[in-house]
Amino acid sequence: MSRLDLNLLIALDALLTERSVTRAAARLHLSQPALSASLARLRTHFDDPLLARRGNAYELTPLAVRLAERTGTALEASRRVFEVQADWSPENSTHEFIVFGSDYAFATVGQAASRLAAATAPGVRFRFELHTPAIVEDAENQLRVADGLLIPHGHITDLRSTELWSDNWVIIADTDHPDLGESLRMEDLAEQPWVFTYQTRSAFTSAGQQLQSLGIDPRVETVVQSFLALPHFIRGTRRLGLVQRALAVGLTAIPGIRVHEPPFDAVPVVNALWWHPVHENDPQHAWMRTLFTRAGRSVAQRQLGGR
Structure with missing residues (x-):
């Protein structure tokens, strides 16, 4: 050296x-x-x-x-x-935080964190980058040089994390789906085709795994790694899709999409921020973690207010 x-x-x-x-x-x-x-x-x-x-x-x-x-x-x-600075204050900082996550995470808690930061730390910038299965599988190394990963519990272990808020799953389908009634039946889940957002060893949804544990082997016609794009692969088809409730209201603004409650007790989505221990005592990283905690609370409050 x-x-x-x-x-x-x-x-x-x-x-x-x-x-x-x-x-x-x-x-x-x-x-x-x-x-x-x-x-x-x-x-x-x-x-x-x-x-x-x-x-x-x-x-x-x-x-x-x-x-x-x-x-x-x-x-x-x-x-x-x-x-690294001896004295760091968010009001005067121009630091850029790098955070991995899905479009769902960015559209909910990422957006809330960005707004909170703009109000108190106008020079701070966030770079939100979509995660990939490779990033999730190599999270320990990736998070040495990135600030965080927004992903629910169940994908990562042995890293620091803080829970942000819990969400629930709903099922979306075409408004004019010819085979569905007012409420879904377990038989519908087995008979109808699906669009999944992730389907690999490290990239999956808890509700998708739960379907298999209930004895249903979903007939997946399409896999798209975007929750926000999901309705476009469902509208005008017989397909079903799983999406988080926090996104459902916005997705139903797309003509031809209807939200159904699942006919089973879907495991909640426990959203969390993950980081590497190397950042634990960094004051600017501690500030960012507090910011995301506040952002998670605001997302949860909006969900409660929208019900």
């Missing part, structure tokens, strides 16, 4: 992202000879060309592909080290 320069990490990230010395130099506002010199040092260090010419373009070598998966994370971690 004593022989390495942190600026080489910046150069490496730009080179692997742009796959061009010219474009990487422009991105970093450096001369092309200066970045070529950095590339030469990196090639010597890794004993690998990193960028290999193929015709008129460059391709990443197998080692460079592996490095590309780590450089962004390493840069973010380095940036956060040098952003």
Whole structure:
């Protein structure tokens, strides 16, 4: 490490992202000879060309592909080290918090947290990024350099968390569904096709799993990783879909969508904010956690008021 320069990490990230010395130099506002010199040092260090010419373009070598998966994370971690302040106040901060989650989480507690922050910390910014199964499965490493993950209990263990609020499941269907009555029956759930939002080992909904535990094997015609998009795959079809009650009111504003109560006692959605222990004693992170706790309470109060 004593022989390495942190600026080489910046150069490496730009080179692997742009796959061009010219474009990487422009991105970093450096001369092309200066970045070529950095590339030469990196090639010597890794004993690998990193960028290999193929015709008129460059391709990443197998080692460079592996490095590309780590450089962004390493840069973010380095940036956060040098952003730490002895005295931090939200009123004067321009910090950016990075939070993973689903569109459901962003449309509910994420939106509420953003509004609360704007009122007391106008310079603070949130970057809400959609999670993926890979992020959830690798949450411990991902949350070293991100601030939090908004996801219900049941997906992650061994990380710090705080409960935000509880929600319930409802089932949506087309208003003119020819096979459904005023209320759903368990037989309907078995006979009708479904749209699921997630269906992998680490990405699932608790109610979807519960259906299987009740002896119903849903006939899934479509999987879409978006709760907000769900009605568009249901309207005009015989399909059913599971969605959280907090979103249901807004989704019914889409013509042709009707909300049904499930014919079984669906397990509630216990929404939580998760973070890595490395952030535990960080005052700005503690402020963010308090903000999301307040946001969760406001979402819960709105749900109670809307019933």
